[in-house]
Amino acid sequence: MRKNTSLAEGTEGLVYQCRLPLSSATLDLVSGLVRAHLKKIRSRWRKLPPGRIALIVLAVLRHDQRLSDMAGGNGVSASTVRRWLLEVIGLLAAQAPRLDRALKKIARKGGVVVLLDGTLVRTRRRAGNENRANYSGKHKAHGLLFLALTDERGNLVWISAARPGRSSEITTARHNRITTRLREAGLGALADLGFVGLDDDPDAPVIVTGRRATRGHPLTDAQKEANRLVSRERAANEHGFADLKNWRILTKVRMNARHATTLLRALLVLTNAEVHR
Template sequence: MRKKTSPAEGPEGFVYQCRLSLSSATVNMVADLIRGHLRKIGSRWRKLTPGKIAVIVLAILRHDQRLCDMAGGNDVSASTVRRWLLEVVGLLAARAPRLDRALRKITRKGGVVVLLDGTLVRTRRRTGDENRPNYSGKHKVHGLLFLALTDEKGNLVWISAAKPGRSSEITAARHNKICAKLREAGLGALADLGFVGLDDDPDDPVIVTGRRASRGHPLTKAQKEANRLVSRERAANEHGFADLKNWRILTKVRMNTRHATTLLRALLVLTNAEVSR
């Protein structure tokens, strides 16, 4: 996209400008992925260069730009921009790490603990029985549940497949066999009270959570202090989710769990390329 340095004149010359708050390294990474894909499929040309396609797709993901707006500003159709978007999202999602590989990478770097938490990505409410499982009684909204692991500094290392919003975090963790994967990698995890009871081996736990008070059994001072220590160490996990949700396309997710999983994993790769603590 050509940079405009002078104001537009005339009723047909209005220009909408938006600053893409991403590093050039991220744009170049996406452009290189597109070039490699074009060589692989034997495509001889595209309407725009891989660099411009990368900028258009990143603008949609980062700022939630409308497809028709990006298409009209670059003399292409909205269906072409949609095809580019799906193509790039698929290429990025294929680079997202698997759980076992992500944990082994942390072990090789000398890490001993990861941070485990879940987040709800809100979806636009639709009518019909198919959207009822997406209603979260905890958050009182419709959405999709994702689990994520971050390192001690808050860098995202893995994100799970999407689950309906009514699912619980502990059920999703059991489905992904997180305890077994952590033991294989020789790592421990810190989690919030939503994961109490997840670890099935209390004698040799790999997941440390706070203590939950019950009726007639309030927490002691030592238990409250332990909860504060766990919460303080887990604070970095919220930074990882905040970095992920900076991609404004997540503000209007309206898709099934399979496509939402592909989108979130693509954004995970872009977040790791953009943020390094």
């Protein structure tokens, strides 16, 4: 059977357009990083100018555009767009703050508490021995676990490295030494019931969670009211995750899992450039 590869009459050179709901400041930020990087490595030329490269990468991140679609519309190859994507998210991730510096910055501004929570970023199902590692029994899906800290208004300040989806939030928090970092900065944190037992100093806790009922010990009215108070104060944390997941590339991460940490930290920088409460 012969395959017809000819274009319909009048469609030569047509490319569909879509709106990119990002500020010009975000585009300037990314294009400025690309321009500085090219100057640093003394690159003589690229197929497209830094502004166009930034626009293509932002479209992939925001709308989860396929690389081949963006490549065909801009006269480059899909491998070139992939290289630009990895290059730009690496430049952005380098701007993300470290945990200790982020906490000290909040303390200098007079903050007293941060909000701690975890989220699962879904990924493709992996084959072989790595299949079960990324399967989360809690969410019944394959993904990578990330912890995040926000300030009291819901602005993201830090994101952890990726952990397999089967990891628990409390184990991931211990791996990142969050309790120690909070004490060093003189801050406290509000967290959900998934972090009960994380603080190893019950006499002077820095992580405040609700109370969990057991079969033989139901919660009292005072404990229920305390749980509602913690939940109300933690609501801003959900806004931070919602802002982060507006980047549709996180709907299902298709890139290699080793790039997921770099991707999330790059999106943290872009989210903070777009949203500041």
